[in-house]
Amino acid sequence: MITLRNVTLRRGAKVVLDGVDLTLHAGDKVGLVGRNGTGKSSLLALLRGELHEDAGEVALPRHWRVAHVAQEIPDSEQPATDFVLAGDTRLAEAQAQLAQAEAGGDGEAIALAHTALADAGAHDARARAQSLLLGLGFASAELERPVNHFSGGWRMRMQLARALMCPADLLLLDEPTNHLDLDALVWLEGWLQRFEGTLLVISHDREFLDAVTRITLHLEHGRLQRYGGHYSHFEAQRAQHMQQQQAAWARQQERVARLQRFVERFRAKATKARQAQSRLKALARMERVAPVLADSAVAFEFADPGDMPNPMLTLHDVTVGYRDAANQACPIVEGIRGSVLPGQRIGILGANGQGKSTLVKTLAGMLPPLVGRLHVGRGLRIGYFAQHELDVLRADETPLQHLQRLARDTEAAGALLSGQSTREQDLRTFLGSLQFEGDAALQPVGTMSGGERARLALALLIWQRPHLLLLDEPTNHLDLATREALALALTGFEGTVLLVSHDRALLRSVCDTFWLVGGGRLQPFDGDLDDYQRYLLEQARQRREALASSAAASANPATPSPTPQQRRREQAQRRQHLANQLRPYQREHAALEARLDALSAEQDALLAQLGAASDAATRAEAGRRLKAVQAELAEVEQRWLTVAEAIEALQRQAAADAAALP
Incomplete structure (x- = not known):
C-alpha cells in the first residue's frame, strides 16, 4: 500500500503538493492527470525516491x-535483447x-542460486525480452542489433521494454x-491490462487512460483529488462536482450579501446593534466556498479557407x-497514385x-519525389505541422519574429489574404489570442517546452489560412485540454486534413477515411479504428507464433511443427472454451455495471x-436513503471487482496457455 500523509513538496518557489493525503492499494491501476506544469512528474520522482517531501x-x-522508464537515451554496443534483459533485476x-x-565453491549456495534462477524464470527470460521488443515494434532482424545503431526514439522504446x-x-x-x-x-x-502490480x-x-486505468488522480493547484473510474468517468464526475461547487458558491454569496446588507443597515441602530454584531461574527466564522476557476485551454480556430483548387494534389x-x-x-x-480532394479528412495509419x-x-x-510526378493545384495553400517542431521553427527566434518573417514572406509573394496584416x-494581438501574450511573444523558441512549441507551430498554421492541413503527430506534447481544443478546431475546419497521429480520440473525431502505409505501399484501409486495432492484434499474434515456432524448432529440431490447419483448429477450440467460461461472468459483470450506474x-x-x-x-429522509445507497454501492463495487478479477484471471490463463502451445 502507498500512503501519503499531509505531504508538501516544493520545487523552488512553487508548491507542487500542498498537504496531500493519498492511499493506493496493491494492484490499483491509476491515471495521473492535470495540466502541463502542475507537477505530475515531480510526484512520480517523489515515489521513486529521487525527490524528498x-x-x-x-x-x-x-x-x-519499483520500475520506471529511464529518461536518458542509452548509448551502448550491447545487443538490444541483452539491454532489455538487464532490466530484470x-x-x-x-x-x-x-x-x-x-x-x-559452496555447493549449498549453488543449489539455492539455481532455485532462485528458476523462480526468476531464467529458462524463458530471453524469449520474454524479445517478446517485449517485438510488441513495441522492433523487427525480428533487429533483436540482436547494438543499441547505439538505433535512433533516439527507438532507444526510448528499449528503455520502456527494459522497465516492463x-x-x-x-510501475x-x-x-x-x-x-x-x-x-x-x-x-x-x-500488456498493462495483464500487469498484476500497481x-x-x-x-x-x-x-x-480509459483502457488501462481504473482510478484517476487529478493534480491541480497543489491538491490531489482521487476519482473512482477511468479518465472519461473522472471527466463526468469532475464536471458534476464543478457544477455543484459553483451552485454552492452562488448560494453562499447570496447569503453573505444578505448578512452584509443587514449589518450595514442596522449596526448604528441601538435596538439592532446586538443582532448586527451577531451577523458580523457569523460572517467571520463562515467557511467560504471557493468559486470554480476552471483551467482555460487555448482556443484554436481555423478561418474559412475560401475557394479551394480541385483536385488539391495529384500523384502520378x-x-x-x-x-x-x-x-x-x-x-x-x-x-x-491518386488525388487529394477538397473536404477530405484522411487518417494515415501504419507502423x-x-x-x-x-x-x-x-x-x-x-x-522531392524520388520517382513520378506530384501535381499541386493552382493557388493551393498548405499548412504543414512537423512531428519535430524544430524542423519548422528556429530555436533562436521568438514567436513574434516567426510570425513577422511569415508575414513578410507572404506579403512579398503577393499572397496576403483579406484581414491579414503585417x-x-x-501580429501581437493574434499571438495573444493563442496565449503568447506579453513577454511570452518575445521568448526564444529554444527555451520553450514541447507543448509551447507545438502551440506556436499551430498558431503559424492558423495565420496562413490553409486549404490543406498536413499534420504529423500534432498532439505529442499537448495536454488533454489542448488536444480537445485542437480536435474541436479540426472538426470545424472546412478544408482538407491529412493526419498522422497515435491519438485515437483525435483520429476518431477528425477522420472519416484512412490510408494504410506498409510493406512499401500506400493503400486505402477498408474499416474504422476498431477494425485497425483488430488487424494490429492479429499481426502481433502471427509474429509471436512465428517467433515461438522458430524457438521451438531451434530447441528441438526433431519435433515436427503443427500444420496451419491444426494450429487454427486448436486456437478455435481454445477460444470456444474461454467463451464458455467467461459468459456467466460477463453477464453478471454487465448487470453489476448497470446497477452501479443506477x-x-x-x-x-x-x-x-x-x-x-x-x-x-426532507433532509433526514434523504440522509437515511443516502446511507443505504452508499452501503449498497460499496457492496456492489466489491462484487464488481471480484467478477472483473475472475474475468481477467481467465483471460490471463488463456493467454498463458496459448503462449505455451506450439
Missing part, C-alpha cells in the same frame, strides 16, 4: 520493487548469487506513449523516400518506419437534494 510522510512497502540478482556461490521486463510491484510510467505508433500503443495497452501512469491520451506513380550521403535513392513507399512522415513531407514539398500590433445516479440526486432541502424532515 518538504513536510509530511511518504510510505511504500520496503520489499516493493530479480534475474540479475540470482545470476550474481550463482556467480558468487560458484567462485566460493522488471518484475515490479509498482511508474511518465508519458509512455510519446515515442510509440498506434501499433505499439495497442500492444502496450494489452500502476501509476501519466498520459495525455484519453483512450489509453510517385515513389517517396530519401537520398543517402552518396546521393543514392532509398525508396520507402512506391507506386503511389513507425513504414514511411508516414516521409509521405507527408513529400506532400508538403519538403522532400503590423506588429496586429446507484451512482441516485447518490448524486440525493446529495443534490440534501444541499437544496430547506426542512429537517
Whole structure:
C-alpha cells in the first residue's frame, strides 16, 4: 500500500503538493492527470525516491520493487535483447548469487542460486525480452542489433521494454506513449491490462487512460483529488462536482450579501446593534466556498479557407523516400497514385518506419519525389505541422519574429489574404489570442517546452489560412485540454486534413477515411479504428507464433511443427472454451455495471437534494436513503471487482496457455 500523509513538496518557489493525503492499494491501476506544469512528474520522482517531501510522510512497502522508464537515451554496443534483459533485476540478482556461490565453491549456495534462477524464470527470460521488443515494434532482424545503431526514439522504446521486463510491484510510467505508433500503443495497452502490480501512469491520451486505468488522480493547484473510474468517468464526475461547487458558491454569496446588507443597515441602530454584531461574527466564522476557476485551454480556430483548387494534389506513380550521403535513392513507399480532394479528412495509419512522415513531407514539398510526378493545384495553400517542431521553427527566434518573417514572406509573394496584416500590433494581438501574450511573444523558441512549441507551430498554421492541413503527430506534447481544443478546431475546419497521429480520440473525431502505409505501399484501409486495432492484434499474434515456432524448432529440431490447419483448429477450440467460461461472468459483470450506474445516479440526486432541502424532515429522509445507497454501492463495487478479477484471471490463463502451445 502507498500512503501519503499531509505531504508538501516544493520545487523552488512553487508548491507542487500542498498537504496531500493519498492511499493506493496493491494492484490499483491509476491515471495521473492535470495540466502541463502542475507537477505530475515531480510526484512520480517523489515515489521513486529521487525527490524528498518538504513536510509530511511518504510510505511504500520496503520489499516493493519499483520500475520506471529511464529518461536518458542509452548509448551502448550491447545487443538490444541483452539491454532489455538487464532490466530484470530479480534475474540479475540470482545470476550474481550463482556467480558468487560458484567462485566460493559452496555447493549449498549453488543449489539455492539455481532455485532462485528458476523462480526468476531464467529458462524463458530471453524469449520474454524479445517478446517485449517485438510488441513495441522492433523487427525480428533487429533483436540482436547494438543499441547505439538505433535512433533516439527507438532507444526510448528499449528503455520502456527494459522497465516492463522488471518484475515490479509498482510501475511508474511518465508519458509512455510519446515515442510509440498506434501499433505499439495497442500492444502496450494489452500488456498493462495483464500487469498484476500497481500502476501509476501519466498520459495525455484519453483512450489509453480509459483502457488501462481504473482510478484517476487529478493534480491541480497543489491538491490531489482521487476519482473512482477511468479518465472519461473522472471527466463526468469532475464536471458534476464543478457544477455543484459553483451552485454552492452562488448560494453562499447570496447569503453573505444578505448578512452584509443587514449589518450595514442596522449596526448604528441601538435596538439592532446586538443582532448586527451577531451577523458580523457569523460572517467571520463562515467557511467560504471557493468559486470554480476552471483551467482555460487555448482556443484554436481555423478561418474559412475560401475557394479551394480541385483536385488539391495529384500523384502520378510517385515513389517517396530519401537520398543517402552518396546521393543514392532509398525508396520507402512506391507506386503511389491518386488525388487529394477538397473536404477530405484522411487518417494515415501504419507502423513507425513504414514511411508516414516521409509521405507527408513529400506532400508538403519538403522532400522531392524520388520517382513520378506530384501535381499541386493552382493557388493551393498548405499548412504543414512537423512531428519535430524544430524542423519548422528556429530555436533562436521568438514567436513574434516567426510570425513577422511569415508575414513578410507572404506579403512579398503577393499572397496576403483579406484581414491579414503585417503590423506588429496586429501580429501581437493574434499571438495573444493563442496565449503568447506579453513577454511570452518575445521568448526564444529554444527555451520553450514541447507543448509551447507545438502551440506556436499551430498558431503559424492558423495565420496562413490553409486549404490543406498536413499534420504529423500534432498532439505529442499537448495536454488533454489542448488536444480537445485542437480536435474541436479540426472538426470545424472546412478544408482538407491529412493526419498522422497515435491519438485515437483525435483520429476518431477528425477522420472519416484512412490510408494504410506498409510493406512499401500506400493503400486505402477498408474499416474504422476498431477494425485497425483488430488487424494490429492479429499481426502481433502471427509474429509471436512465428517467433515461438522458430524457438521451438531451434530447441528441438526433431519435433515436427503443427500444420496451419491444426494450429487454427486448436486456437478455435481454445477460444470456444474461454467463451464458455467467461459468459456467466460477463453477464453478471454487465448487470453489476448497470446497477452501479443506477446507484451512482441516485447518490448524486440525493446529495443534490440534501444541499437544496430547506426542512429537517426532507433532509433526514434523504440522509437515511443516502446511507443505504452508499452501503449498497460499496457492496456492489466489491462484487464488481471480484467478477472483473475472475474475468481477467481467465483471460490471463488463456493467454498463458496459448503462449505455451506450439
